[in-house]
Structure formats: structure tokens, C-alpha cells
Amino acid sequence: MTPLLQIDHVTHYFGGLCAVNDFNLDLETGELVGIIGPNGAGKTTIFNLITGVYKATKGSIRLKEKELVGLKPNEITNRGIARTFQNIRLFKDLTVLDNVRTACYGQVHTTLGGALLGLPANIREEERIADQAMDLLAIFKLDNLAGEISKNLPYGQQRRLEIARALATNPSLLLLDEPAAGMNPNEIEQLMDFIQWIRKDFKLTIILIEHQMRLVMGICERIKVVDFGATIAEGLPKEIQNNPRVLEAYLGPGGVG
Ligand SMILES: Nc1ncnc2c1ncn2[C@@H]1O[C@H](COP(=O)(O)OP(=O)(O)OP(=O)(O)O)[C@@H](O)[C@H]1O
Numbered sequence: 489m490t491p492l493l494q495i496d497h498v499t500h501y502f503g504g505l506c507a508v509n510d511f512n513l514d515l516e517t518g519e520l521v522g523i524i525g526p527n528g529a530g531k532t533t534i535f536n537l538i539t540g541v542y543k544a545t546k547g548s549i550r551l552k553e554k555e556l557v558g559l560k561p562n563e564i565t566n567r568g569i570a571r572t573f574q575n576i577r578l579f580k581d582l583t584v585l586d587n588v589r590t591a592c593y594g595q596v597h598t599t600l601g602g603a604l605l606g607l608p609a610n611i612r613e614e615e616r617i618a619d620q621a622m623d624l625l626a627i628f629k630l631d632n633l634a635g636e637i638s639k640n641l642p643y644g645q646q647r648r649l650e651i652a653r654a655l656a657t658n659p660s661l662l663l664l665d666e667p668a669a670g671m672n673p674n675e676i677e678q679l680m681d682f683i684q685w686i687r688k689d690f691k692l693t694i695i696l697i698e699h700q701m702r703l704v705m706g707i708c709e710r711i712k713v714v715d716f717g718a719t720i721a722e723g724l725p726k727e728i729q730n731n732p733r734v735l736e737a738y739l740g741p742g743g744v745g
Contacts, residue, residue: 493550493661496547498512498549500530500546506717507530507717511714516693520683520696520708521696525713525737530714539564568658572650572665574697580638583636585625588652592617592621628652643670659692661693661695667698683696709724711724720733
């Protein structure tokens, strides 16, 4: 079967800096793959290349065999890729409900003129979106907070809201950028269950960037390790854990053994 996502020989330069060097990844539908590596290794840049924030200097990124390189971020969202960010990005002054509603608008099929005129079809569409957003909030146990201003939510709930927002676009591929950042061990355990659950319930394929090894080793089937933009190792969690090159990348030369 053709992989859902095919990343072939992707390279990206920022001026003279090679942030991603010949990166390759084939992702089967339903897989959960981790990307790890020290700070500045190029992990977030890989997400920015997949989502069209940057255009790869070289190489190809295909979703369901269709090329993504050159498309705009919103076109890539419409193809079925959603993401969350290392530093949570919400409309912090909007309500919880409005944060999810705005994400649902990508799926709207009415015209601006119709919206301005308040045509019945547009009113029905608005109601459908509000219902859809409330349903998502209920699934994420955030429905009782629908009217709250997002910035007032505790950190863990803002993370959940960000993921709910991402899922409102109905993605097949979800990119999670350090979802466990700032969480305590107990919250990380809950996040592990949560990611496994959304993966199954929403039939998602997931790429996870993470520094928290408990999370990566606990839920990823496969891991790729990058350092200075290049892939230095890949394999099963237990293979990665004891790989000398990986240990050296994290601990520095002499830090191993
Ligand atoms: N917009 C940019 N302009 C110039 N250099 C950039 C830009 N974005 C990232 N870089 C550089 O590219 C390299 C890779 O950065 P990237 O953010 O992808 O690393 P990362 O692995 O996600 O790091 P971290 O774990 O700290 O988030 C770094 O050297 C970084 O300074």
C-alpha cells in the first residue's frame, strides 16, 4: 500500500545554515512516529516544511501521493494535515468555543455575500458549525468551559483546546510539537493516554516531536533521531534508547559509556 505521507530527500537552508539535510520519512496510515533530537536539530523546521510555512529548498513531500511542496499552509490544512505548536497558539482573547469555531470555518461551503445578507443557508451553516464545535468540546471535556476566555484556562486545558482546534479541521495527519512541554510526570501519563485515544477515535496518523523520553518511548512505534539537520538513527524505541550515536548527540562526546 502507498504510504499516507512520503517525505523524500527534503533539504532546507536558512541562508547558509542547513537546518534540514536530506530528510526522508514514509508514514503508513495509522502510524505514530516520533522525531527526537537535541535543541536546534531541525525538528520544528520539518513540521514547518510539511505544513507549508517554509518551502523546502530541495525534495518532495507527498500526502496520498499528491505533492505538497509549493502549496500554501491553508491549502495543506485542507488536504488533511493539522498541527499544534511548541508554544501553545490559541486566540487567547477569544472564548474556548470561538477558538474551535474559527478552525471549523475551513470546512464552510457558503459565500461571504450570503453571510453578509444573513441568508437562511448561512444561518444554518453557522448553527451547524457551532454544534460541531460544541460536540468536539464535549469529547475533550471542555464543553463546560465553552464561554471562558481561553487565556484564563489552566495550561493543561489550553493544550487540550489546541488539539481540539487542530482536530476541528478534520485531519488525517496530526503533527504534535512538544505537547508535553511544561507538564509534570502525572500530566505526561494522562497525555499519553489522551494521544492514544484521539489516535484511535479520530483515526489519525501522528508525528510527535518531543523531548520527554517517557512519552516518546511509551507511545511511538518508530523513532527518527535528527542532529544538525541530519538523521543519525531510526528504529524501534528500544533500539534508539541504547544507540551510542543518539546518546552522544544528547550527552556530547565522552558522555557515553
Ligand atoms: N526562521 C529561521 N531563520 C533562520 N534560522 C532558523 C529559522 N528557524 C530555525 N532556524 C535554525 O534552524 C535550526 C533548526 O531549528 P529548529 O527550530 O527546527 O530546531 P528544533 O530541533 O525544533 O529545536 P528545539 O528542540 O529547540 O525546538 C536551528 O539552528 C535554528 O536556529
